[in-house]
Amino acid sequence: MKQLDVKLYEYLLGKLPEITTSWLAMRKVEKDSIYSLSAHPEMEETLREQNKFTNLTVISSLLDDPEIFEKNKIEWAAVVALSRVNSNTPIEEVIKALSKLRITYWRLIKKFQLVNADEIKLEDYMRWSETLNNAFDQIYISFAETYNEYINSKFDVQQSLINELSSPVIKITDKIGVVPLIGEMDELRARILLESIPEKSLEADIEHLFIDLSGVTVIDTLVAQQIFQVTKVLSLLGTKCTITGILPAIAQASTELGLDFTNIQTFSSLQLAFTKEFLIMEQ
Template sequence: MKRIDLELYEYLVSKFPEITEVWLAMRRVEEGSIYSLTASEKMEQKLREQNRLTILTITSSLLEDPKLFEKNKKEWAEVVALSRVNSNTPIEDVLEALSNVRLTYWRFLKGFYVTNEERITIKDYVRWSETINSAFDQIYVDFAETYNKFMSTKLTAQQTLINELSSPVIKLTPTIGVMPLIGDMDDVRARVMLQSIPEKCLETDIIHLFIDLSGVSVIDTLVAQQIFRLTQVLSLLGTKCTITGIRPEIAHASTELGLDFTTIETFSSLQQAFSKEFKVIAN
């Protein structure tokens, strides 16, 4: 490593606090943004810490140790991307903030050049330019990939929760429950239901589950098949199923698939099913 390169590295490390303060001063008032000039002191401190991590990562690219830069880059991307996903910060806002970091960083590098101009060759400056610009380009890519990974995981978890909440098991008695299905039923929702409902019934000691389809607006053959599989799984677990609200189109779809619902008690309405069930219990 050339002596002048080491001097630049040490100079930039000594300027970390100043670089961060100059970058923070570039903020403007943006309602709802973590980068807003009016952000809380706690958020400003977090930005200060993460900015230091950013410039540390970029500066490490000047050392003749590619593995160190890769390690820093990966750690930086994980920390910053997760923080931005959790704060619901749009990726374009982050990229704009990184561009400001880049501008700030170059101001200090140029300051070093001006102070030591007589000792710095054009080749030195070009080498630094290529190294640092490449480092910034790489962290942009790593951030975008990591941000998308975390965002995808978050959206998947949210969708799973929505699907589970859309298939609630409501206890009517200590052992009887009803699962009213409302809205469109697609294959994804049906598969989530197949995975979660048996577990819910076991956890809550449900031995008789009423599955009400009267509120379902659209159902296809795949969904009908999943519902049939659900009744089979519950039967194996000792839970009796009663299906209510089956409309003609659902019955036709089931018939076309060869699904035999004749072994399952069905009613045209939930009220009709309850009338029979609770009459039996009363007797």
């Protein structure tokens, strides 16, 4: 590591509070942004702490050991990306904030160059430019990748919860349950249905399960196959299954696919099924 690089590293290290203060001073009043000048004081303190981490990461790129920067970059991205996902901060706001921080660095390096003009050559300035700009580019990429991982993970958890709630097994007697399916039924939801309903029925000790499709807006033959598989699994577990609200077109298509529903009770409506099973009295 060149002596001048050590000198710049130590100079920037000693300027950490000034870098953060200069960066925060560039804020403007922005609605619903953690980077807003009008943000809560607690958020400003969080930004100060995280900006210090950002600066330590960027400055570590000046060291001889690239593994130090790489380690810092990964840890920094994990902390800041999670924080921005939790605060619902758009990724473009973070990139904009990092770009402002980059400007702060070059202002300081210009001051450093003025003080050490006799020692600094053009090749030194070019080397720092390449190193620090590359460091910022790398943390942009690392942040974006980690941010997207957190967002996708959060989406998967939410989608799983939605799917879980969209196929409830409701007990109407000690041994009888109903699964009222509502909305669009795609292949993914049908597969989750296959995985969750038999397990829920066992947990609830259901002996007769009614699967009501009357509230389903869209259902195709692939989904019909999954529902047929649900009935087969339930049968193997000793649970009787009745399907209600199935459309004639789907019933016909299912037959053409070789899905034999002849051993499964089907009714045009849940009310009719309950009437036939004497769960409700005919009017």
